[in-house]
Amino acid sequence: MYSSEPKTAPPLSLWIALAFVVVLMIPVVHKSAIIITAKEFEKKAIYVQQRIQAAGTRPIIAFVGTSLTAYGMDASDSIEIDIERITGIRPVVVKIWRRSTTLETMVNAMPVIEKMHPDILVVEGNMLITGSIKTNTTRKFRNALSNVARFPFVNNEYLPDYISMRDVKRKAEKVTLARYRAGIADTSELTSFKQLAMRLQQAGTRILLVDFPLENTMELRKWTAKNAGLINRNIEYITKDVAAKHYSPFVDWDSTHFVDGGHMNKQGRRAFSDWLCLELSNEMGHK
Numbered sequence: 001m002y003s004s005e006p007k008t009a010p011p012l013s014l015w016i017a018l019a020f021v022v023v024l025m026i027p028v029v030h031k032s033a034i035i036i037t038a039k040e041f042e043k044k045a046i047y048v049q050q051r052i053q054a055a056g057t058r059p060i061i062a063f064v065g066t067s068l069t070a071y072g073m074d075a076s077d078s079i080e081i082d083i084e085r086i087t088g089i090r091p092v093v094v095k096i097w098r099r100s101t102t103l104e105t106m107v108n109a110m111p112v113i114e115k116m117h118p119d120i121l122v123v124e125g126n127m128l129i130t131g132s133i134k135t136n137t138t139r140k141f142r143n144a145l146s147n148v149a150r151f152p153f154v155n156n157e158y159l160p161d162y163i164s165m166r167d168v169k170r171k172a173e174k175v176t177l178a179r180y181r182a183g184i185a186d187t188s189e190l191t192s193f194k195q196l197a198m199r200l201q202q203a204g205t206r207i208l209l210v211d212f213p214l215e216n217t218m219e220l221r222k223w224t225a226k227n228a229g230l231i232n233r234n235i236e237y238i239t240k241d242v243a244a245k246h247y248s249p250f251v252d253w254d255s256t257h258f259v260d261g262g263h264m265n266k267q268g269r270r271a272f273s274d275w276l277c278l279e280l281s282n283e284m285g286h287k
Contacts, residue, residue, distance in 0.1 A: 043158040055092040065124030071263035074273040075161040082277040095160040103193040125211035207244035
């Protein structure tokens with residue numbers, strides 16, 4: 001039945017109270033996100049310390065990277081077994097990765113990286129190329145809110161191999177290629193890593209800069225050609241003072257090797273891990 005009675009609008013005081021709550025939420029959410037991020041790095045540091053303590057006299061191979069490293073490598077024990085099959089020596093793999101992060105963030109947040117002195121340090125070379133994605137205030141708040149919302153469901157341990165143990169299906173969007181639109185990393189973002197690499201190298205660590213493959217698309221080829229000079233600038237900025245080896249394996253892989261434009265699936269991960277284990281075995285003295 002139709003009613004001619006006017007609808008009552010919420011009182012002004014309610015809108016004022018709601019706005020007050022929202023304003024209060026912003027600093028609380030951001031502070032909570034900072035605490036959660038600190039806890040995340042703390043878990044990674046505990047993992048690193050435990051792996052190093054368990055190594056004994058075995059050689060240590062440490063990996064530092066983003067989600068490309070997580071998707072691009074087999075599980076740690078598989079890497080260890082494959083290298084042992086070639087060299088007769090089983091190393092200890094320490095895999096440290098974090099989604100969409102920079103080398104500067106990793107180095108500054110994890111002093112344990114400097115203290116571990118691995119025999120070989122493998123750095124995801126892609127991190128030396130692309131810059132951090134610039135985010136506005138709204139996106140920062142949304143990301144912070146997402147981190148806070150997911151906190152109760154985050155495992156208490158850092159699990160470096162949980163992605164490489166799964167056969168992730170392909171998505172439609174080109175997540176990794178979109179990240180490259182953030183542009184080239186500025187050399188200032190690489191300074192802390194360069195200083196770390198020089199100190200580790202003086203202690204006997206060999207530094208390898210390894211580019212993880214991306215899907216061979218026209219979009220990426222154009223991007224690479226356009227920015228070739230700046231890319232070389234970043235590599236040279238590191239290698240002019242650090243005797244680091246830069247590996248950029250040539251592979252012409254199509255979408256059947258990837259979840260999206262850069263994150264590898266089981267097929268791509270296995271193929272790249274085979275190449276990687278052979279190169280690491282050569283670094284360990286295999287001829």
